[in-house]
Amino acid sequence: MKTILEIQKLDRQIYALNREVDKCQASVNFKEYKAKLQEGRARFEQLEAQANDIIKNFNIANNRFDKYRGNADIVKKRNSDNINLDNISTLIQDTNDLVGDLSEENRRVEDLVRKSEEIVRKSAELSAKLTEAKKHSAVYKMQIEKKREEVAPKIAAIVQQIKELEPKVEDKEKYAKYKQMKEAGIFPVFVPLVDNFCGGCSVELPLNFVEKLKTAKMLPCEHCNRIIMYQTKA
Ligand SMILES: [Zn+2]
Structure with missing residues (x-):
């Protein structure tokens, strides 16, 4: 049992070294940037969905314009075919309705244009931020690698010590259980x-x-x- 506990003590040192890498500033920053990148990608998807929505609305508006064009033709035809005092007020009403519909449609389309301009602007902003984040995270990744290389020989030395101790373990069954639990992340x-x-x-x-x-x-x-x-x- 004494040997197993000695091995556990050495494994504890390996854990500490690995933690040193995981908790170093570059690792913390890297995780932060990774989260930012994920957030940015999700935001891009949102913007894309919004853009698709706008395109859909543009198409709907276009169909409505066709309808107004049709209505305008009907009004024009009525106007030339049978203009008389009885239907003149109806004609004026129809024309006014048409003008009202068209100016409302115009407002809607202007609104869509404004929204799409905003999406284009936001996408460009986001894209610049993501490029920046990618650059930073690449630097951090390198720093983490360097840190890992620093601790690697220390870990290798400890692993060697453990290998030398292993033959001295008397309770093989207990040691097997130890290794099994350690591998399962219980330590x-x-x-x-x-x-x-x-x-x-x-x-x-x-x-x-x-x-x-x-x-x-x-x-x-x-x-x-x-x-x-x-x-x-x-
Ligand atoms: Zn417990």
Whole structure:
């Protein structure tokens, strides 16, 4: 067991080194820019959807213009065919309605033009920002790589130490379990009992569990599955 705990201590150093890379400023910035890039892409999709909407509305407006053109022809025809005092007021009314419809349509189209200009402007802005973000994230990625290269020989040395210790492990079954849990992302695997709490997940352990642990010396935590050791420092 002593050897396994020594290995765990070495693995802990590897974890710390990897964390150093993950928590370095370049990594933090890189994650930030990555999030920004994703946000930007989502925004682009939104703008595209808005643009498609505008195109659809333009087509609808176009169809309406055709209809007005048709109406105008009808009014013109009526005007020339049978103009008399009875229908002159209807004709004036029809013409006024047509003029009203057309100016409303004109306002709508102007509004669409304004909106599309805004989309073009926003897309250009966004595109510039994304290009900038891409440039930055490439720089950060390089810095992270450099940091990783810095810690790589240290990690390699520790891995070597672990390899030398492995043949000395007596409880092969326990060590296999250790490796299996470590690979599953559960680390540290062996944790101390801290008062009546699990030294891994900090859950309070029932008194009968603690009692059992006193005799068994080692039991898996019912909550996080880590192996709790009684009176042994991890
Ligand atoms: Zn636990």
